[in-house]
């Protein structure tokens with residue numbers, strides 16, 4: 001399997017959860033020509049030094065993934081965007097609750113851009129990370145002149161499945177229901 005843009009998007013969103021954010025806003029915007037992802041979190045953020053290290057392909061904190069010698073998420077974002085005519089931006093504050101905003105934009109017409117991959121799977125993956133956090137996903141798309149937009153809220157999905165108390169998707173049954181719901185939602189656009 002190739003590493004797709006959606007695999008990258010999952011890794012970048014996981015960083016927000018790992019940074020202790022309890023509110024994460026994901027916006028994915030797709031057109032025939034480009035795909036743009038913005039992730040805004042209220043996690044612990046990065047100091048300028050930490051940000052410089054985190055974007056260095058030969059550095060990783062050595063704590064989260066002991067034994068791994070290189071970071072995957074941010075270096076891969078930067079390298080892929082820069083080699084395919086895409087763009088990236090990271091804004092982060094180490095203090096307060098501003099957290100981090102990561103933006104990635106890819107040119108779908110560039111033959112070196114990785115395939116988009118499984119958008120529905122990306123949503124399912126990031127909604128089901130362990131932990132208590134609110135996540136709002138806004139998916140907007142424009143195809144053949146038609147605009148299309150959906151908002152997905154993690155808390156609403158958990159409530160609908162009677163998992164509001166548990167705070168996360170625990171059992172196989174609710175995971176399957178979540179998967180089917182997301183597929184039906186996205187079928188309109190991809191179906």
Ligand SMILES: Nc1ncnc2c1ncn2[C@@H]1O[C@H](COP(=O)(O)OP(=O)(O)O)[C@@H](O)[C@H]1O
Nearest residue numbers: 015016019045054060061071072073074075100
């Ligand atoms: N959203 C974020 N908030 C705070 N720190 C972050 C965020 N994203 C990345 N980082 C920091 O940048 C480092 C590098 O991230 P990444 O490239 O995904 O590699 P890894 O997660 O394997 O360490 C992380 O270990 C973390 O310290």
Ligand SMILES: [Mg+2]
Nearest residue numbers: 011014015073
């Ligand atoms: Mg990571």
